[in-house]
Amino acid sequence: MELKGKVLIAQGGGPTAVINQSLVGAVLESRKFPQITKVYGAINGVEGIVNERFMDLTRETTNNLEKVSKTPASALLSTRVKPDAAYCKEIFKVLKAHDVRYFFYIGGNDSADTVRIVNEQAQISDYEFRAIHIPKTVDNDLVINDHTPGYGSAARYVAEAFIGLNLDNRALAGVYIGIIMGRNAGFLAAASALAKKYPDDGPHLIYLPERAFSIDKFLKDVKEVYQKYGRCIVAVSEGIKDEEGNPIIANLTDNVETDAHGNLQLSGSGTLGDMLTKLVKEQLNITRVRSDTLGYTQRNFIGSISDIDSQEAREVGEKAAQYAIWDNIDGSIVLERTGTYSVNYRLVKLEEIARKTKYMADNFINAAGNNVTHDFYLYARPLIGSGFLQPHRLRAPMATQLLR
Amino acid sequence: MELKGKVLIAQGGGPTAVINQSLVGAVLESRKFPQITKVYGAINGVEGIVNERFMDLTRETTNNLEKVSKTPASALLSTRVKPDAAYCKEIFKVLKAHDVRYFFYIGGNDSADTVRIVNEQAQISDYEFRAIHIPKTVDNDLVINDHTPGYGSAARYVAEAFIGLNLDNRALAGVYIGIIMGRNAGFLAAASALAKKYPDDGPHLIYLPERAFSIDKFLKDVKEVYQKYGRCIVAVSEGIKDEEGNPIIANLTDNVETDAHGNLQLSGSGTLGDMLTKLVKEQLNITRVRSDTLGYTQRNFIGSISDIDSQEAREVGEKAAQYAIWDNIDGSIVLERTGTYSVNYRLVKLEEIARKTKYMADNFINAAGNNVTHDFYLYARPLIGSGFLQPHRLRAPMATQLLR
Numbered sequence: 001m002e003l004k005g006k007v008l009i010a011q012g013g014g015p016t017a018v019i020n021q022s023l024v025g026a027v028l029e030s031r032k033f034p035q036i037t038k039v040y041g042a043i044n045g046v047e048g049i050v051n052e053r054f055m056d057l058t059r060e061t062t063n064n065l066e067k068v069s070k071t072p073a074s075a076l077l078s079t080r081v082k083p084d085a086a087y088c089k090e091i092f093k094v095l096k097a098h099d100v101r102y103f104f105y106i107g108g109n110d111s112a113d114t115v116r117i118v119n120e121q122a123q124i125s126d127y128e129f130r131a132i133h134i135p136k137t138v139d140n141d142l143v144i145n146d147h148t149p150g151y152g153s154a155a156r157y158v159a160e161a162f163i164g165l166n167l168d169n170r171a172l173a174g175v176y177i178g179i180i181m182g183r184n185a186g187f188l189a190a191a192s193a194l195a196k197k198y199p200d201d202g203p204h205l206i207y208l209p210e211r212a213f214s215i216d217k218f219l220k221d222v223k224e225v226y227q228k229y230g231r232c233i234v235a236v237s238e239g240i241k242d243e244e245g246n247p248i249i250a251n252l253t254d255n256v257e258t259d260a261h262g263n264l265q266l267s268g269s270g271t272l273g274d275m276l277t278k279l280v281k282e283q284l285n286i287t288r289v290r291s292d293t294l295g296y297t298q299r300n301f302i303g304s305i306s307d308i309d310s311q312e313a314r315e316v317g318e319k320a321a322q323y324a325i326w327d328n329i330d331g332s333i334v335l336e337r338t339g340t341y342s343v344n345y346r347l348v349k350l351e352e353i354a355r356k357t358k359y360m361a362d363n364f365i366n367a368a369g370n371n372v373t374h375d376f377y378l379y380a381r382p383l384i385g386s387g388f389l390q391p392h393r394l395r396a397p398m399a400t401q402l403l404r
Numbered sequence: 405m406e407l408k409g410k411v412l413i414a415q416g417g418g419p420t421a422v423i424n425q426s427l428v429g430a431v432l433e434s435r436k437f438p439q440i441t442k443v444y445g446a447i448n449g450v451e452g453i454v455n456e457r458f459m460d461l462t463r464e465t466t467n468n469l470e471k472v473s474k475t476p477a478s479a480l481l482s483t484r485v486k487p488d489a490a491y492c493k494e495i496f497k498v499l500k501a502h503d504v505r506y507f508f509y510i511g512g513n514d515s516a517d518t519v520r521i522v523n524e525q526a527q528i529s530d531y532e533f534r535a536i537h538i539p540k541t542v543d544n545d546l547v548i549n550d551h552t553p554g555y556g557s558a559a560r561y562v563a564e565a566f567i568g569l570n571l572d573n574r575a576l577a578g579v580y581i582g583i584i585m586g587r588n589a590g591f592l593a594a595a596s597a598l599a600k601k602y603p604d605d606g607p608h609l610i611y612l613p614e615r616a617f618s619i620d621k622f623l624k625d626v627k628e629v630y631q632k633y634g635r636c637i638v639a640v641s642e643g644i645k646d647e648e649g650n651p652i653i654a655n656l657t658d659n660v661e662t663d664a665h666g667n668l669q670l671s672g673s674g675t676l677g678d679m680l681t682k683l684v685k686e687q688l689n690i691t692r693v694r695s696d697t698l699g700y701t702q703r704n705f706i707g708s709i710s711d712i713d714s715q716e717a718r719e720v721g722e723k724a725a726q727y728a729i730w731d732n733i734d735g736s737i738v739l740e741r742t743g744t745y746s747v748n749y750r751l752v753k754l755e756e757i758a759r760k761t762k763y764m765a766d767n768f769i770n771a772a773g774n775n776v777t778h779d780f781y782l783y784a785r786p787l788i789g790s791g792f793l794q795p796h797r798l799r800a801p802m803a804t805q806l807l808r
């Protein structure tokens with residue numbers, strides 16, 4: 001039985017570099033079906049629904065859609081709003097008025113929960129309606145998924161950044177601490193390891209939220225590497241936690257924000273890096289200690305888009321339209337890896353994804369809890385795509401010393 | 405009269421993404437001359453001379469040199485050491501022992517001064533010796549030069565970063581403050597303007613060390629932009645100063661380092677951004693205010709190398725060998741712009757460049773002192789090279805609202 005009506009697509013949460021591939025995949029595929037009367041895009045996620053701000057994407061050119069697909073960060077703009085039952089009532093009033101029968105929401109585990117709630121309310125109000133969650137997140141923390149669209153490009157940026165940071169730190173030796181996005185899962189910080197080519201390349205140490213962070217252990221580790229190489233590069237996940245699971249950043253400062261989802265603000269501040277720098281300077285008596293917080297550029301850099309990530313982001317958008325319109329079912333699309341390297345897609349129940357967090361597998365983290373393993377390398381390398389640039393070193397012989 | 409002997413090349417100061425192009429240009433060109441007995445590279449700049457740590461680049465393969473040329477950050481490693489007369493005495497002992505007759509030093513205005521001092525000491529000791537300063541600096545602050553190798557690639561990175569940061573800030577509106585490298589000259593912060601495509605794109609405000617920074621004016625500017633667009637992107641040079649010429653960062657914290665050249669440490673800390681964020685939050689009562697310090701990635705990012713910058717960096721290296729070996733003269737190579745767009749090279753006296761700082765021209769800065777002009781755009785655009793990626797927006801019509 002064909003469900004006739006409009007498709008509505010929206011984007012929620014933090015942008016990624018390939019989130020518009022999913023949008024365009026869903027738009028182009030939806031436009032092929034005769035029972036789809038129109039394809040709308042909600043401006044600012046669910047806010048655009050209650051405010052009735054819809055862009056008519058049926059009237060967008062294919063050329064421009066293709067160009068937008070290559071542009072980072074939610075083209076329909078985003079939101080951090082999380083609907084409750086009252087908000088959903090407003091949403092349904094609007095969806096009914098516009099005869100929207102298909103809703104595709106591109107986002108992370110918070111957005112998956114939004115889709116779940118909206119879908120639940122549709123069933124309660126007996127409104128025939130299909131809702132699909134299209135996965136995206138640079139954190140790579142959606143359960144069931146092998147990985148999530150958005151991660152590969154962010155990982156590529158982080159790896160490319162650490163190639164240069166490692167070379168810079170070789171040229172002017174010291175301790176360098178790079179703070180990387182990742183609230184609960186360390187996948188993005190771990191991607192810094194992909195920068196390593198030569199045996200003494202950094203990052204030499206990688207700290208992840210999956211392992212309790214001890215300041216004493218951190219200082220001991222840095223000292224050891226510094227004594228060995230005369231320099232040390234550290235990659236630190238912004239979400240590192242102590243033994244009790246409290247974020248280290250919350251221990252170091254009392255001036256932190258929380259968002260609508262109750263999440264602590266970790267990005268957009270240099271606090272964690274500056275505090276760790278201070279510790280190394282003071283406790284280890286090392287002069288040249290520098291820190292950068294890699295910042296928002298990680299999730300939206302136009303110059304480091306992974307082709308693999310881009311293609312998969314496009315495909316999950318297409319699949320959303322196919323599952324909903326051909327199969328008339330709801331759910332969340334998941335990516336499964338097969339062989340080395342290909343992916344398959346399938347649909348799971350929304351509640352299987354919503355609000356759940358995937359962490360790095362134990363075999364991705366070394367025993368000391370301060371680096372990643374070769375298993376992680378094998379996992380992550382395909383995701384950053386082709387054309388990944390490599391650094392090269394001089395390897396001419398040293399001249400004989402004449403004066404000593 | 406041909407001066408027979410060795411060539412010694414070294415790299416000083418902060419790395420750039422194309423500094424190895426200059427190294428390889430000088431090496432390959434020097435290797436062509438029969439009177440050049442060997443081409444050495446000093447490890448860690450002038451430190452490698454006194455420590456007699458020379459790599460024999462005559463024995464490096466052309467293939468590997470070409471690969472190294474495309475790798476960011478000083479392949480011979482760098483130094484912040486600035487020689488005095490005693491240090492120069494040590495240098496000459498080594499240069500004489502190795503029969504080094506040509507010295508090419510790749511660096512900024514501090515390195516130009518090093519070359520000047522070394523050359524002066526050569527004349528005092530009556531040691532026949534040619535010394536050339538090869539320009540590089542991401543700050544773009546060498547006098548006489550139209551621009552400096554290293555700047556174009558750093559500018560490209562900054563511009564690419566702000567494309568994404570602007571899109572991100574559109575998607576999740578708020579105030580975003582990006583802190584950009586540039587001790588005395590604002591060229592790199594100004595390059596953020598190259599990210600703008602659409603009329604309402606950020607950066608909306610750009611603060612440069614060339615204009616006194618007033619916190620009251622800054623807050624007024626941000627408020628105005630925020631009221632107009634519902635968001636605001638600010639690019640701030642790390643070197644911004646108050647009316648008296650004191651760095652703002654020094655006014656905001658008393659915990660700052662200085663290097664061997666007496667320069668205040670500006671990079672490698674999030675302090676300035678965090679302090680400005682705090683001001684905006686508290687004084688303007690805006691909730692979502694974020695700041696990133698773009699950090700060392702600006703000068704060493706492997707993925708944003710400008711082809712124009714790369715070619716010019718190669719050429720200044722080649723020209724060093726040609727001026728010294730063909731013409732038997734000392735000096736600093738300068739780049740002159742001709743037409744739109746080409747460059748010529750010429751040699752000027754070392755003292756014309758050493759320790760001097762070029763600032764942004766008045767016609768590059770707007771009257772309000774909070775942005776750049778179209779003249780700056782015309783100046784900077786060719787330097788970031790070809791293939792600069794562009795963002796695209798959806799431009800479909802909005803659907804008619806049915807409920808209001």
